[in-house]
Amino acid sequence: MSLIVQKYGGSSVAGADMIKSVARRVAKTKDAGNDVVVVVSAMGDTTDELVGLAYQMADQPGARELDVLISTGEIVSSTLLAIALGDMGYEAISLSGAQAGIQTDTAYSRARILGIDSKRLARELKQGKIIIVAGFQGVTEEMDITTLGRGGSDTTAVALAAGLKADSCEIFTDVEGIYTTDPRLVPEACSLAEIGYEEMLELATYGAKIMHPRAVELGELFNIPIRVASSFSDNPGTLIHGGASMEARNKVTGIAHDLNVAKITVVGVPDHPGIASSIFEPLAKAGISIDTIVQNASIENITDLTFTVAKDDLEKAMKVVEPIAEAIGARQCASDSKLGKVSIIGTGMQNTPGFAARMFRALSGKGINIQLITTSEIRITCIIDEARVNEAVRTLHKAFELEQAV
């Protein structure tokens, strides 16, 4: 007998009929002879509605109270699914995060899971029950309710799969799996049969829309294979795993993009030790994340320092950098907020120089100017004009023949 953890997102349980349809899918898994633990998100827009209520009460609702409030959304959907399964003749029990033994720290609204006390879960499973766990929430040592922040229910599912040593973790959502790129941008984008944890993480914004990086990292940490599939079809979806077949592939898996990029250039900086830290330490203190950093070759001891930040952080970053630039004798400070990122992702990329050349050729063939380039072991990223990002994604998708991906 296998133990399977399944997670259903908010769009899969948005209404009564959809919950019944999820119940049938859960029942089928049980009928196949498996033990089943199900994690559910709140119905449709419930969480937003609850948050809206809180902001009618206060401009800055208390963090502890807000967590208790929004945790009720998942409790409602978990009980409704248990009721639907009960009506179909299955023994099902809903458990809150607290009852399921999901122990967290006290960082309200973004709590980290410290451990799973699986006693209750084990007892209910032993009795043959289907367990429905309210996602997105946990409980502190003091028995206060916490929520896990964005991607919380995915994290609940992977953490339960790890804690229960489940054989499989299935994330059901409203898309067919992980695509080679955002299918709204490239209609030819294909659902992948499999993808590595790291590659999945590099899909950045597009990937995070399907599964939060935090849950993917947790899956990697505990080596839990995660299947992402649609709750509206019977297609197998995408298996996220760390298996060996990945390494050998040496192939571009997908194209990621990000429109949230701004660039700051400190022009004419006297090049001596300590200059970089005099700029980046104050930025870190101000809570601003730096992405790419490029320093041009120094000519007559004068250099240009370029780095990127999220667009929202640009104004704040400029306020930090401008006085420093003046103090260290830089010529000027320039910024550009109309930038975007496009990346090709695939394992073994670093050992295969041809990828980078093919990427740059494809972009230049469309007259797309590359402003900055960064690479990791499994990714090559070009920073380009914001207005050309969509075209770049389509161009690269075609250049790497991803419409034929499996």
Added chain:
Amino acid sequence: MSLIVQKYGGSSVAGADMIKSVARRVAKTKDAGNDVVVVVSAMGDTTDELVGLAYQMADQPGARELDVLISTGEIVSSTLLAIALGDMGYEAISLSGAQAGIQTDTAYSRARILGIDSKRLARELKQGKIIIVAGFQGVTEEMDITTLGRGGSDTTAVALAAGLKADSCEIFTDVEGIYTTDPRLVPEACSLAEIGYEEMLELATYGAKIMHPRAVELGELFNIPIRVASSFSDNPGTLIHGGASMEARNKVTGIAHDLNVAKITVVGVPDHPGIASSIFEPLAKAGISIDTIVQNASIENITDLTFTVAKDDLEKAMKVVEPIAEAIGARQCASDSKLGKVSIIGTGMQNTPGFAARMFRALSGKGINIQLITTSEIRITCIIDEARVNEAVRTLHKAFELEQAV
């Protein structure tokens, strides 16, 4: 410093502005130097909406799951009130029934409180916090959520007042207090300054609409004075208590009525020992509550046995009684479902024969025929034609000069 438990009903927290208004009232109590524990019901129609969702899932939703589902309504309102108080600069914390230590048996949807573990409550009070407890709910030894059934939040408030040895328990609702009779029937009905626990219980349906008998009984058991007042005014409302002033009054306090009365008469019963039990034991086994029982004086060992049941139970009761009547050789079985009850209520009534005479005179003065009469220490009840009940209430209210009640 006094400890005050306040309860606000669903109509007092039905919307954002109303919750803010409740917050101001709670803050005022805190500012006056009191420790405050607040119990809230779910907002407006929330509970009905949640129950409606459950019945979209199943014709017969599982009892455990239904309780977890509807318990979320009070959690939502308790957090919103805590958020509103936090915004006003007060330290407030919401606690679920489980967190507040309200321990119950496992009778889902109508759980009984077994005890209050007040450790957490005491700790939060010691830190000067205002505690908002989600009403209507508790937790079993297994940490499963239960709800307390009708009048649950009133019961929560009185039980907390008892468990914390509070100085006062205040039930805020949408009426000005306990009236001499249902004010929708008699516009001259007055709010009483005080009423005894037993008298309050005798107000039956009308009284229960304001405060559930179960909560009144709990107040009597632990001798907790309960103030019932409007959350929309500053009037003092009605104090329900067991104080001595009651006994001495010898006065009619209020008029109760009930339209849910049906009568069954077993005509021509051979009068010998065991006849009554042969009828009433099967009725009890069928779960039918008997109210009044009257047995006429036996003539030639033949008697008539009359008793009343709730209208909803009439059909079921007749099905039980008819075969028995035939078996014991009764002449026939008759029923009347068009009956109602009207009662005068007041302490010391039994020692003052004038009350009964005055009641019968007033009713006969209007040509209202009395079918059955029953009495208790503090109540005289006449069963009359359903169609005359409202008129009887008005007549008695006037006859006992209740429009001048204090």
